[in-house]
Amino acid sequence: MVKIGIVGTGYVADLYMQSFAVLPAVAIVGATDAEPDRRARFARHWNVAALDDVDALIAAVGAGGLVLNLTNPSAHYEISLRCLEAGVHVYSEKPLALELVEAQHLCDVAREKGLLIASAPCSVLGESAQLMAAAVRAAVPGRIRLVYAELDDDYVSQAPYDRWSSRSGIPWPSRDEFEVGCTIEHAGYYLTWLIAMFGSVESLVAVSACLAPDQMAVDRPAPDFSVATLFFESGVVARLTCSILAPHNHGLVVIGDKGVLEVDDCWDNAGPVRFRRRFPFRRKLVTSPISQRLRFPAPTHPKPPRFGAASMNFGLGPLDLAEAIAGNHAPRLTAEFALHVTEVTLVIHAAGNSSGIRKMETRCSPVAPMPWATHLRRRPRWPVGRRPEADVA
Known part of the structure; x- marks a missing residue:
């Protein structure tokens, strides 16, 4: 199982933890935040380890682990780059960075190091x-x-x-x-x-x-x-x-x-x-x-x-990345x-x-459908005079 840690325990981090609660395959090894009080409150509420800083979190997930960068947008580039350079995969809250050149640099570093980086939102899954x-x-x-x-x-x-x-x-x-x-x-x-x-x-x-x-x-x-x-x-x-x-x-x-x-x-x-x-x-x-x-x-x-x-599963993206890391295959949400x-x-x-x-300067490959999304249910025959809200094929 891929070890996952969280940097940034603000508002959106709770939405991720609520989603992970219905995904038993996901285990969080710890979380850190620049504000000690917020970090401690989050750790108590969700019963996870409170780690002192980003270095401690990187050590906890280990080489090849996955860090969720849930910090403020202005910190996305710095934190993601730090994690990639330490040899861990990254799933970032949106956007990857506030400047395109920085976002491109993150993708380049990930490719050079053989790591994966992806970004929210994952409602597309x-x-x-x-x-x-x-x-x-x-x-x-x-x-x-x-x-x-x-x-x-x-x-x-x-x-x-x-x-x-x-x-x-x-x-x-x-x-x-x-x-x-x-x-x-x-x-x-x-x-x-x-x-x-x-x-x-x-x-x-x-x-x-x-x-x-x-x-x-x-x-x-x-x-x-x-x-x-x-x-x-x-x-x-x-x-x-x-x-x-x-x-x-x-x-x-x-x-x-x-x-x-x-x-x-x-x-x-x-x-x-x-x-x-x-x-x-x-x-x-x-x-x-x-x-x-x-x-x-x-x-x-x-x-x-x-x-x-929101009624979204915020964990679908991190899970997609974790499964790709564990299975050594490309994720749906690519860099x-x-x-x-x-x-x-x-x-x-x-x-x-x-x-x-x-x-646009950039391009991307098609996103593969989820395994349960390859076809639709066939349309039933509806009785004459009945108002349908039918299924479409």
């Missing part, structure tokens, strides 16, 4: 994302032409976020959220899905802006809105919107020749994925108001209980995949109002 991808592969909606993806989280700066805390009592990291920005924090949730389904982004046009800097109690507020049009090498075009101002909307609509695929929330691994067929009716073109729900024929993956806005997602994210974040079209 979850049931809803895998359902959507399986439907695209099976051409359920026909050839895909256009995608609309929304990641709007309402007017967060006016929310009572000072009352939000994790299971171990860690406050929600408002400073990071407002200084890093909603694009870096959230765009990856759908970028990973889209890149896994449609391949590399060839170019994009984006704008970003900080529209309510007076509402954020930080010195350097980041853009709280961005919108990008992504041109994929496969020919698909997608629009991705991120904001912490507009009313909550995490919807994804994938538009094909035969109809549309829909999901309401990428933060819910078990969120329903539905297909609506398009057909002519008299003198009109109609998208069916009756949806057909997609399902897999067998169980998928363990799902931890919902906490706050090149993380690097490409990072580049696209950073370009959108920094777009401003005059960047124009940007060509």
Whole structure:
């Protein structure tokens, strides 16, 4: 079994531990944090060893072990590089780094040392994302032409976020959220899905802006809105919107020749994925108001209980990496995949109002489906007059 340690015991670390609780194959050997009180609280709550510093953690996981870098985004590069240079594999919270050259350097070091590095988010390995991808592969909606993806989280700066805390009592990291920005924090949730389904982004046009800097109690507020049009090498075009101002909307609509695929929330691994067929009716073109729900024929993956806005298994990514290390094979979430997602994210974040079209420097290989996601359940025959929410093949 691969030994796993955690650097950074802040808010998100609790979400990982909650996920590991339903993954018995994962064992955490210890955790460390720059703040001793936070480290001690986390260790007591989750009954793990509290280690004094990063060096002690690296020693605990040993050569070939895996470190989860759950530190603040500004520390991702430094901590990940330190771990790689010490001979341990790394799974980093998003993004890999705040500069593309640093993210590329991490991938180069990992390759030179024969190590693996990957990055969150891992919801792309979850049931809803895998359902959507399986439907695209099976051409359920026909050839895909256009995608609309929304990641709007309402007017967060006016929310009572000072009352939000994790299971171990860690406050929600408002400073990071407002200084890093909603694009870096959230765009990856759908970028990973889209890149896994449609391949590399060839170019994009984006704008970003900080529209309510007076509402954020930080010195350097980041853009709280961005919108990008992504041109994929496969020919698909997608629009991705991120904001912490507009009313909550995490919807994804994938538009094909035969109809549309829909999901309401990428933060819910078990969120329903539905297909609506398009057909002519008299003198009109109609998208069916009756949806057909997609399902897999067998169980998928363990799902931890919902906490706050998220109902995701944060452990799927680290488990994917750990299994690749133990089995000496390539993970689904590769370094090149993380690097490409990072580049696209950073370009959108920094777009401003005059960047124009940007060509992407990086590319990545397709993401292999999960073993339980190779095909969909066959569609049953429904009695006449019964309103179906059927399964699609």
